[in-house]
Amino acid sequence: MEFDGWTALIGTGTVVAVFVVVMLMVILAVWAERRVAAVMQTRIGPNRAGPFGLLQTIADGIKLLMKESITPRQVDRLVYELAPLLAVLPAFLALAIVPFGPGFCIGGQGTDCSGGYFVDMQIANLNVGVLWFLSMSAIGVYAALLAGWGSGSKYPLLGGVRASAQVISYEAALSLSVVPVVVAAGTLDTQGIVLAQSQYRWFLLPLFIPALFFFVAALAETNRPPFDLVEAESELVGGFHTEYSGVRFMLFFLAEYVNVVTISALFVTFFLGGWTGPYPVAGSVNWAPLFGAIWFLAKTVCIIGIFFWLRVTLPRLRYDQLMALCWKRLIPINLVYLMAVAVWVAYQATGDLPRLVGGG
Amino acid sequence: MAIGVGAIAKGLWVTLRNAMRKPVTVQYPEVIRPKPERFHGRHVLNRYGDGMEKCIGCELCAGVCPARCIYVRGADNPPEAPVSPGERYGYVYEINFLRCIYCGLCVEACPTEAITMSNLFEFSFTDRDDAIFGKDLLLVDPDGTPKHSGSHYDPRSLEESGGWMRATSPGGDASYEGIPGWSADAGHGVRAAEAGQGADPADPEQVLAGHRDDVGLAGRGAAPEALDFGALAKKAGLSGKETPT
Ligand code: SF4
Ligand code: SF4
Numbered sequence: 001m002e003f004d005g006w007t008a009l010i011g012t013g014t015v016v017a018v019f020v021v022v023m024l025m026v027i028l029a030v031w032a033e034r035r036v037a038a039v040m041q042t043r044i045g046p047n048r049a050g051p052f053g054l055l056q057t058i059a060d061g062i063k064l065l066m067k068e069s070i071t072p073r074q075v076d077r078l079v080y081e082l083a084p085l086l087a088v089l090p091a092f093l094a095l096a097i098v099p100f101g102p103g104f105c106i107g108g109q110g111t112d113c114s115g116g117y118f119v120d121m122q123i124a125n126l127n128v129g130v131l132w133f134l135s136m137s138a139i140g141v142y143a144a145l146l147a148g149w150g151s152g153s154k155y156p157l158l159g160g161v162r163a164s165a166q167v168i169s170y171e172a173a174l175s176l177s178v179v180p181v182v183v184a185a186g187t188l189d190t191q192g193i194v195l196a197q198s199q200y201r202w203f204l205l206p207l208f209i210p211a212l213f214f215f216v217a218a219l220a221e222t223n224r225p226p227f228d229l230v231e232a233e234s235e236l237v238g239g240f241h242t243e244y245s246g247v248r249f250m251l252f253f254l255a256e257y258v259n260v261v262t263i264s265a266l267f268v269t270f271f272l273g274g275w276t277g278p279y280p281v282a283g284s285v286n287w288a289p290l291f292g293a294i295w296f297l298a299k300t301v302c303i304i305g306i307f308f309w310l311r312v313t314l315p316r317l318r319y320d321q322l323m324a325l326c327w328k329r330l331i332p333i334n335l336v337y338l339m340a341v342a343v344w345v346a347y348q349a350t351g352d353l354p355r356l357v358g359g360g
Numbered sequence: 361m362a363i364g365v366g367a368i369a370k371g372l373w374v375t376l377r378n379a380m381r382k383p384v385t386v387q388y389p390e391v392i393r394p395k396p397e398r399f400h401g402r403h404v405l406n407r408y409g410d411g412m413e414k415c416i417g418c419e420l421c422a423g424v425c426p427a428r429c430i431y432v433r434g435a436d437n438p439p440e441a442p443v444s445p446g447e448r449y450g451y452v453y454e455i456n457f458l459r460c461i462y463c464g465l466c467v468e469a470c471p472t473e474a475i476t477m478s479n480l481f482e483f484s485f486t487d488r489d490d491a492i493f494g495k496d497l498l499l500v501d502p503d504g505t506p507k508h509s510g511s512h513y514d515p516r517s518l519e520e521s522g523g524w525m526r527a528t529s530p531g532g533d534a535s536y537e538g539i540p541g542w543s544a545d546a547g548h549g550v551r552a553a554e555a556g557q558g559a560d561p562a563d564p565e566q567v568l569a570g571h572r573d574d575v576g577l578a579g580r581g582a583a584p585e586a587l588d589f590g591a592l593a594k595k596a597g598l599s600g601k602e603t604p605t
Contacts, residue, residue, distance in 0.1 A: 040375040
């Protein structure tokens with residue numbers, strides 16, 4: 001398929017569609033988080049702006065946009081301005097590899113869609129999708145780190161130092177919990193990982209431990225409670241974003257929720273079979289892409305709900321507990337599990353146990 | 361780690377269970393909770409049944425107020441048209457509600473139950489001066505209805521004023537709580553004492569029991585031995601007459 005105007009149009013359309021879907025999800029997530037928290041705390045929660053308070057996020061956004069964006073005098077200007085952008089951009093970029101559905105063909109025939117245009121329901125169909133996600137979430141660390149450093153104030157600095165240690169540690173745990181998935185699926189391509197899980201061969205069951213650890217590490221990666229030590233409003237005022245207000249604060253806020261959506265979407269992709277679902281069994285139905293997207297979003301919403309539930313329930317971890325959990329539990333157990341998965345996969349492939357130690 | 365997972369599951373169950381409960385909060389501007397009888401809202405100045413003001417301008421409330429937010433200037437009652445039954449009346453009476461801490465000491469100090477606390481609490485000031493209420497806002501109407509200063513208030517609040525004063529009783533003794541020890545209010549007559557706390561005033565046994573309870577002796581069998589200070593002093597090696605140096 002040569003690159004022409006249509007390809008460009010389809011690409012742009014995909015980007016816009018994904019952006020709109022994700023923004024809608026973020027808007028609803030911010031609202032839903034507050035409602036869920038309220039319900040679990042036997043309160044009512046925001047219900048004034050629009051029906052059921054659905055427009056609350058919009059109202060908050062307008063408020064933040066109109067607020068004065070104060071720049072403290074002692075900030076490192078460049079770093080200070082850069083940090084919110086570094087928070088938002090990787091958050092959105094990581095979304096590029098999330099497959100929202102099986103993809104569909106416009107105007108072509110046959111399984112290879114000859115003569116037409118095949119629309120991937122994901123922004124970038126990279127064959128190293130998993131690596132792209134990991135690198136983007138790694139860049140996200142810089143946001144908190146630079147915000148903490150650039151603010152020139154002690155609480156953000158503490159938050160930034162915590163961010164660097166916490167997120168880098170959990171980055172390792174996160175990557176190690178993805179590797180079993182990659183080994184089991186035999187591909188780094190997210191679409192391929194989803195296809196490897198079709199027919200309900202979800203990785204959640206065989207890879208339950210990595211799935212659990214992925215979820216824990218995801219909470220820490222996104223700085224969500226109980227791992228919100230980077231913000232820790234009861235200890236560090238606002239942590240790394242203490243000195244941010246107005247639009248710049250909104251960018252951090254937005255990034256947090258985009259990250260939550262992204263990481264939930266990836267959890268679904270890696271462990272819950274992505275867009276596969278009970279109805280269009282083998283992509284045979286005309287509306288398969290639509291149903292795929294619906295299954296995918298429904299699963300994602302459930303995972304996001306668990307994020308909120310945990311947030312309402314769990315108190316923040318102490319810092320040494322946080323580090324101990326990562327280095328003494330998640331990473332070693334993950335390594336052992338990874339080894340076991342690798343051995344199993346090799347055994348499946350060759351019918352023989354790989355000779356790990358010594359020749360023979 | 362296994363214990364940790366169990367604890368987390370328990371916590372998740374707690375939040376889930378709470379999610380099924382009815383919210384305990386209400387939609388305030390539309391739904392107003394009834395206030396407790398002894399609510400410490402803003403003050404009112406009461407009148408007797410014949411419309412006379414209860415305040416006699418004695419300034420005891422102003423003297424006791426820890427926040428120094430009451431200003432009273434008394435004046436002699438004009439003999440031809442007395443404002444209060446006493447010799448003097450409160451000519452100027454002002455409370456600064458930005459300073460008031462709603463402790464109620466003024467209510468306790470007042471010898472005539474002139475000042476009591478109502479259930480009204482919905483203030484909104486756009487100016488510091490607006491927070492200083494004069495007699496025009498503090499004094500109840502001749503029919504006993506407090507004036508309300510805001511546009512939003514609970515109509516039930518207009519009925520309730522001075523619950524706390526009546527609950528604690530002017531005598532300051534819990535055993536008299538069932539006995540009205542206060543004068544009639546315009547529009548309300550002698551208001552009943554708050555039920556269910558003190559003893560039945562007609563039953564001396566109960567009054568006495570309530571009194572004992574008040575000093576912490578009831579329900580514990582025999583009264584504890586009184587402290588014998590002389591014996592204690594002897595034990596400590598002091599003769600009763602010597603003063604320790
Ligand atoms: S309630 Fe307390 S602070 Fe307020 S006016 Fe009375 S004595 Fe003063
Ligand atoms: S309100 Fe009571 S204490 Fe205060 S001046 Fe009047 S009579 Fe005296």
